[in-house]
Amino acid sequence: MQSQTLNFDIVIVGGGSAGCGVAASLLKRDATLSLAIIEPSTQHYYQPAWTLVGAGEFEASDSVRDMATCIPKGATWLKAAVTTFDPNNNQVATDNLGQVSYQYLIVCPGLSLHWDAIKGLKESLGMYGVTSNYRYDLAPYTWQLAKKFRSGTALFTQPQMPIKCAGAPQKAMYLSCSHWEKNHVLGSINVEFHNAGGVLFGVKEYVEPLMQYVRRYDAHLNFNSTLVEVDGPKKTATFQMKDADGNITTRYKKFDMLHVVPPQSAPAFVQTSPLANADGWVEVDQHTLQHVRFSNIFGLGDATSTPNAKTLAAVRKQVVIVAENLLALKAGLPLPSRYDGYGSCPLTVEKGKIILAEFGYGGKLVPTFNWDSTKPRWSAWILKKYILPIVYWRLMLKGREWLARCSACG
Numbered sequence: 001m002q003s004q005t006l007n008f009d010i011v012i013v014g015g016g017s018a019g020c021g022v023a024a025s026l027l028k029r030d031a032t033l034s035l036a037i038i039e040p041s042t043q044h045y046y047q048p049a050w051t052l053v054g055a056g057e058f059e060a061s062d063s064v065r066d067m068a069t070c071i072p073k074g075a076t077w078l079k080a081a082v083t084t085f086d087p088n089n090n091q092v093a094t095d096n097l098g099q100v101s102y103q104y105l106i107v108c109p110g111l112s113l114h115w116d117a118i119k120g121l122k123e124s125l126g127m128y129g130v131t132s133n134y135r136y137d138l139a140p141y142t143w144q145l146a147k148k149f150r151s152g153t154a155l156f157t158q159p160q161m162p163i164k165c166a167g168a169p170q171k172a173m174y175l176s177c178s179h180w181e182k183n184h185v186l187g188s189i190n191v192e193f194h195n196a197g198g199v200l201f202g203v204k205e206y207v208e209p210l211m212q213y214v215r216r217y218d219a220h221l222n223f224n225s226t227l228v229e230v231d232g233p234k235k236t237a238t239f240q241m242k243d244a245d246g247n248i249t250t251r252y253k254k255f256d257m258l259h260v261v262p263p264q265s266a267p268a269f270v271q272t273s274p275l276a277n278a279d280g281w282v283e284v285d286q287h288t289l290q291h292v293r294f295s296n297i298f299g300l301g302d303a304t305s306t307p308n309a310k311t312l313a314a315v316r317k318q319v320v321i322v323a324e325n326l327l328a329l330k331a332g333l334p335l336p337s338r339y340d341g342y343g344s345c346p347l348t349v350e351k352g353k354i355i356l357a358e359f360g361y362g363g364k365l366v367p368t369f370n371w372d373s374t375k376p377r378w379s380a381w382i383l384k385k386y387i388l389p390i391v392y393w394r395l396m397l398k399g400r401e402w403l404a405r406c407s408a409c410g
Contacts, residue, residue, distance in 0.1 A: 008076070012035070021319040028400075044065050051172065053143065060140050063389075105296065111302045161197060186218070205365060354381045
């Protein structure tokens with residue numbers, strides 16, 4: 001461990017979409033900044049593509065790049081993991097580089113996925129028909145299962161909120177059903193969606209358009225149904241079902257295919273830190289993204305307390321808010337930018353069509369384009385499959401902010 005403390009103007013915790021994006025945005029505005037990104041991973045993923053990987057519509061290898069190629073020019077990459085925060089002394093501690101000092105801190109480490117929270121899941125993943133589009137190495141297995149499936153029971157699960165992209169669990173179901181429908185085997189497959197929550201989607205305007213596809217695919221919805229255990233060899237999933245009075249019963253379901261989304265939370269080193277609120281999230285003002293207690297700290301991305309959908313589209317807008325507000329603070333000026341809670345969920349309801357759900361705080365619809373955003377569209381499919389990956393790799397990670405200043409799609 002190094003004994004000498006590293007010093008930077010700005011330190012960013014996390015080198016994912018939010019970390020690399022905000023670093024590029026800051027350096028585009030001021031190339032003289034001394035800026036470091038603390039990130040232990042050597043790979044950088046474009047995770048929104050994994051839904052399409054699981055449907056055979058995108059190559060997994062096209063969703064990953066070496067981290068070194070994603071760190072913006074002018075930023076220092078500290079290949080380490082943050083262990084603790086010391087905001088009173090403007091320092092963070094790392095696992096292998098000692099203390100790192102800053103004038104300004106940006107916290108965006110993403111979410112932790114708790115595969116261990118479901119008994120038997122880790123031992124079954126990638127085998128026995130158990131899969132998840134929430135992991136790079138497993139999304140291709142989803143497609144392997146779906147394309148050879150001809151009859152039997154397919155279960156799709158969703159844990160309690162919040163999670164990355166709240167629509168992704170059901171998107172896996174819709175795309176699998178679309179494939180089965182096109183291959184004339186859907187009628188031989190029992191499809192069930194088990195949602196730990198009580199609604200299909202959190203913005204009411206999109207519920208009926210989605211229900212039309214639920215009915216079309218004859219998928220059976222099970223609300224307040226939480227997956228608690230998987231027995232891969234016996235192909236059995238255990239659910240805890242809660243009724244209207246709060247009574248919980250246990251149900252065992254046999255499956256031939258099981259798509260699982262694990263529970264998620266802010267990382268442990270955030271939850272136990274002085275930066276967290278009572279629920280373990282980085283506590284920021286939901287409009288300025290400035291920390292509510294430490295004015296030289298900002299947060300963005302999935303680990304913050306902001307009540308928006310945790311999507312890449314939200315990050316794309318938050319990057320601009322944080323960059324502009326931090327540099328204004330640094331210059332002694334009022335914070336100029338406000339985040340409206342924008343998030344987007346491209347709901348892949350069938351192969352070739354997407355309902356591009358776009359909404360802000362309070363569920364307010366904020367469509368980017370002049371159309372009815374509740375309608376499934378081929379053009380939205382083209383946007384997600386072909387255009388947005390280019391926007392991500394070539395624009396967002398380079399500090400070019402197309403589709404970021406307006407209500408952007410994602």
